[in-house]
Amino acid sequence: MMIFLIICSAWLLSLIVVCAWKYSLFKKTWNEFYFADTPVLIESDDWGPGEGFHAQRLLQLLACLASHKDSVDRAALLTADIVLSVPDIEKIMVDPDAGYHRKLLNEASPDIYQVMLQGIQQGVLVPQLHGLEHLNGQAFARLCQLKDSRIAAALADPKHWDWESLDSVLQGHYVDGSELPSQAISSEQAQSLITLASQTFIKLFGFQSLSSVAPCYLWNSDIERVWQQKGVSVIQTAGYRCDGRDKLGNYHQNLNLIRAGDLSEFAQVYLVRNVMYEPIDGNNNADTAYQEALVAYAQALPISISTHRYNYTRGEEEFKNSLKGLDRLLKAIGSNIGRIRYLSSPELGQQYLMDGIEIVNHFNNSQWKPLKQLSGIRKLAPFLWRLYYRHPKLVLLAYISGLIIPASLVCRYSR
Ligand SMILES: [Zn+2]
Structure with missing residues (x-):
């Protein structure tokens, strides 16, 4: 004793x-x-214009999500991070002023766009602004005029070329990575790009994007300021903010630690992805993702799953494996973690900003009871x-x- x-x-x-x-x-x-109820988010970057078969793949992915229900009988849903356009390479090449030209999602890929609209109506897809494009337009136009070898594939086959094949330094939207170290775009450019993105997003999806995630996680506080002016009150992150790349191409962080629920300089709430399900990368899978989900649950944090489009748009076998793994992951989460709630990123962000308010999916006008703390x-x-x-x-x-x-x-x- x-x-x-x-x-x-x-x-x-x-x-x-x-x-x-x-x-x-x-x-x-x-x-x-x-969180007493465990929010489960499925965040998928890069949906936008693409090859025709992407429409079928997205359809199957959404059907899989629809088969999973949470504690209030809501179906799992994809927060689809939308790239609104792709370059119109043929027009860029003949522009005597070396200007940038784009093809919007609904013009370039009407079938994919229709599947998105259908998913929105069914409540299994919520669009979120990723970027007007997934590259820096001015830099891309300049490289086109120079016939730069880094975009040779684009020039050789403009109709079937995909921006995902670019060097990753060229995929940033709010920075110009054509020369390193990268340069942030000017405030005027940011204003004009984000204004157009915001208008286009509303035109395509009927409501503004209350949340955003920057292509390649490259953005700075100036971008946050313009986002805020355009109604973006929620910023999805990977737990840090990078404002550019150094001369070796390495990311430079200027906020190296972001926690879910932290506020930006402009009072936007940050969310943090904490579960990686990117099986195509080969270093994670449904089992490792499930372990990460348990770690988030133990801490009463949201389970925020990152799973990019490319997991579902490669070869048929790879697609099937990715989809099967996602299905298994959601089954494991649904069976072993009590009181889960499927949510989109803007909805979760609003819960942080206004505790106790109804959850509203503005894209199909459905409402759900708030999360319990x-x-x-x-x-x-x-x-x-x-x-x-x-x-x-x-x-x-x-x-x-x-x-x-x-x-x-x-x-x-x-x-
Ligand atoms: Zn992306």
């Missing part, structure tokens, strides 16, 4: 010391959002998990002091 009391006293003393030392960190972490002592276990996954030095200290034992007991029995 005496030994037990001595151990408890030592833990208490250690706890007081650690709390005093890390008070502001603990306070900030405690004051974050903790954890409060008081019910936050303790996920709070401890957040400390555990984010701060390895604290974890080490917890092992040395023995505090890991009571912390583990809390985590094990409280949720």
